[in-house]
Amino acid sequence: MNVDRARGLRVGMTDAEQRLWYYLRNRQLDGCKFRRQHEIDRYVVDFVCSERMLVVELDGSQHFDQQDYDEARTRYLQAKGYRVLRFWNNDVLTNIESVLEAAVEALASPGPSPRPSPRRGEGAKTKRAPPE
Template structure:
């Protein structure tokens, strides 16, 4: 089963959509705010388009076929969020025609990394 997911992820990386190629140019090699993104990465039983493991952010790009899969996409998003990830979804057309706005939303999400779950008692002191 694991091998099948690895092979599927490799195939998806080799056959990315135009929107995925464009966005990957901005996300790869820590170009966006120094954050490391992976593409077509396996999480649980899903292969997500892009994930930044250090911030727990997933970016999914949806083509026209997703207009008919809204319930399935919502379930997928809910399951990924239950695993502790934040999920951003964009239409391929938005990535292709309004790239800067998409990158601003992703940058904002990367910048909003949750505070440490166990802050020092009594706040920070010097």
């Protein structure tokens, strides 16, 4: 069952997932509630804001070998009404401001799936420093 898998994934989050979760938790990003490693039907997504129907997925090197699976999964989620944002782990670790900017932009947009990767530039700022 995916619930047990989701629990295991929450315990073993990657460095990139931990870093992004730091900014998404407790309604810090645009006042939206995000869940991490959340089950949506047969899939477990990295992060989801159900009220805005936005899924945020982080991709590491293993995703080079599973691009067809990822595309099918994205199409499935989009068919369910979700917009899907994908970022490389490296983007989260080295350019969190752009990742957050793209997420805020997607949360504000009621339209179809937002652009898949962040643009360069200043992003959302938080009051606390990120974990080291």
